[in-house]
Amino acid sequence: xxxxxxxxxxxxxxxxxxxxxxxxxxxxxxxxxxxxxxxxxxxxxxxxxxxxxxxxxxxxxxxxxxxxxxxxxxxxxxxxxxxxxxxxxxxxxxxxxxxxxxxxxxxxxxxxxxxxxxxxxxxxxxxxxxxxxxxxxxxxxxxxxxxxxxxxxxxxxxxxxxxxxxxxxxxxxxxxxxxxxxxxxxxxxxxxxxxxxxxxxxxxxxxxxxxxxxxxxxxxxxxxxxxxxxxxxxxxxxxxxxxxxxxxxxxxxxxxxxxxxxxxxxxxxxxxxxxxxxxxxxxxxxxxxxxxxxxxxxxxxxx
Numbered sequence: 001x002x003x004x005x006x007x008x009x010x011x012x013x014x015x016x017x018x019x020x021x022x023x024x025x026x027x028x029x030x031x032x033x034x035x036x037x038x039x040x041x042x043x044x045x046x047x048x049x050x051x052x053x054x055x056x057x058x059x060x061x062x063x064x065x066x067x068x069x070x071x072x073x074x075x076x077x078x079x080x081x082x083x084x085x086x087x088x089x090x091x092x093x094x095x096x097x098x099x100x101x102x103x104x105x106x107x108x109x110x111x112x113x114x115x116x117x118x119x120x121x122x123x124x125x126x127x128x129x130x131x132x133x134x135x136x137x138x139x140x141x142x143x144x145x146x147x148x149x150x151x152x153x154x155x156x157x158x159x160x161x162x163x164x165x166x167x168x169x170x171x172x173x174x175x176x177x178x179x180x181x182x183x184x185x186x187x188x189x190x191x192x193x194x195x196x197x198x199x200x201x202x203x204x205x206x207x208x209x210x211x212x213x214x215x216x217x218x219x220x221x222x223x224x225x226x227x228x229x230x231x232x233x234x235x236x237x238x239x240x241x242x243x244x245x246x247x248x249x250x251x252x253x254x255x256x257x258x259x260x261x262x263x264x265x266x267x268x269x270x271x272x273x274x275x276x277x278x279x280x281x282x283x284x285x286x287x288x289x290x291x292x293x294x295x296x297x298x299x300x301x302x303x
Contacts, residue, residue, distance in 0.1 A: 001261060002223050003029060006048040009231060018230060022047030032059040035111040042107060051226040053111050060113045061120050069128070079132065085125040092118035093181060119184040126188050130195060143196035150193040153186035220262060221254035228253065 007026055010019040025046035028037040034046050035053040046052065072081040096115035099108050109115050133139040160183060194203045205211070214221075228250045232242050 001257070002227070003049075006227050009227070010047065013234070018047045020047070021045050022049060025049045028056075032056040035060075035113060039108045039111045048227040048230045051222065057111070057113050057116060058120070061117060065120075065124065069124075082125055082128045082132065085121050085128060088121045089118040089125070092116065092121065096180070116180060119180055122184045122188045123191070126192050130192075139196070142192075146189060146193040146196055149189045153189035156182065157186045157190075217251075217254045217258040220257040221250060224253040224257065225250040 003026060006022055010022040013019055021044060024044060025034060025037060026049075028034045029046065029049045029052050033056055034049060035056040037044050038046060038050075038053050068084070069081050072084055092114060095112075096109055096118075099112060099115045103109070129142065130139075133142065160179070190202075194200070194206065197203060206215075225246070229242075229246045232246050232249075235242065237245065
């Protein structure tokens with residue numbers, strides 16, 4: 001639906017660079033290859049689809065990684081999946097360094113699936129750890145470590161957002177290795193803390209109704225907010241009016257998309273396809289490992 005709406009806008013609004021790039025990027029978006037189009041063609045931004053490059057990375061990752069995890073769990077000890085995930089993090093950092101050396105820092109480094117896979121893999125490592133150790137001494141030690149680490153991680157993330165120049169955010173070395181890895185690690189610490197400490201103030205705050213609702217529509221909100229602001233960019237509005245109208249339209253479209261499209265499709269899928277049970281593979285290899293089913297939220301991470 002997003003593709004149809006954006007292409008209709010590009011056709012109806014007349015010739016322009018954003019319109020041409022939107023139409024030119026349609027096939028790449030439909031086949032989840034937008035990140036490679038942007039990475040290999042510096043002149044193609046995908047127009048109103050510019051933000052979908054991160055969805056392409058996710059889809060490519062979710063095609064390959066679950067198969068690797070299942071094979072690892074079938075062939076070896078489940079702990080091997082955690083070790084393999086952390087090894088994948090190091091390989092991705094190495095790929096990022098190599099891509100920077102070959103082509104310089106640019107879209108190829110920022111948006112290539114291989115060079116940013118570590119930002120997804122660290123979350124996978126957390127999920128696998130919590131899956132394999134849902135309780136017990138190892139889980140308790142991990143939860144304690146997260147409680148100690150959550151404040152430094154929060155301060156580091158705040159510094160990256162609020163004072164990037166003061167902490168050397170724009171130095172090539174920090175961009176190459178430090179920034180993606182540090183942000184990913186801090187984010188995993190925060191998420192792990194919220195999962196292992198559901199009674200904490202942060203977890204309770206995120207559980208309030210308005211924020212919970214915003215989380216439910218977050219995937220649709222991510223899809224619609226960029227096209228809305230692209231269209232409003234050509235309107236004769238003051239900046240405050242454009243921002244206010246853009247937020248209101250984005251929320252309205254996201255809510256409509258969630259309730260009229262996303263929810264009905266999810267209900268049909270649940271009736272047609274039984275929910276996957278990753279815990280089955282674990283129990284076959286280690287019956288006492290427990291079975292905590294970690295179901296990732298499609299809207300939880302965006303590149």
